[in-house]
Amino acid sequence: MRRLIQAGLAALGLLVVFACRNNSPPASTPPDCPATIGIEGFTYSPSSCKVRPGQGVSITASPTHPLRGLGAGNPIPATPATTTQIYTFSAPGTYQYECATHAAQGMKGSITVVDP
């Protein structure tokens, strides 16, 4: 019985090790932004991504999903845009944006500018 418990604990330990190893990368390293950030349902796709300084990114917007930037120094204007436009990011940092209509439903995103 004691051996069975020990074997069980060992198996559990292995399981924990594997679970930790399979963790996704930390939030500080989002994927590279595609040329255009799209919308799937009420979600930006991808909802977070990274660019290099000087890189332009197109973010999908429409009258149904007006886009606005949050925070000072954001290349995405606070006044909602209703058409898809290209925004160029220069200063390193993380810039938040959201759909003015569906922010409460979690329709938000961020772009991180990383100096290579």
Ligand SMILES: [Cu+2]
């Ligand atoms: Cu929306």
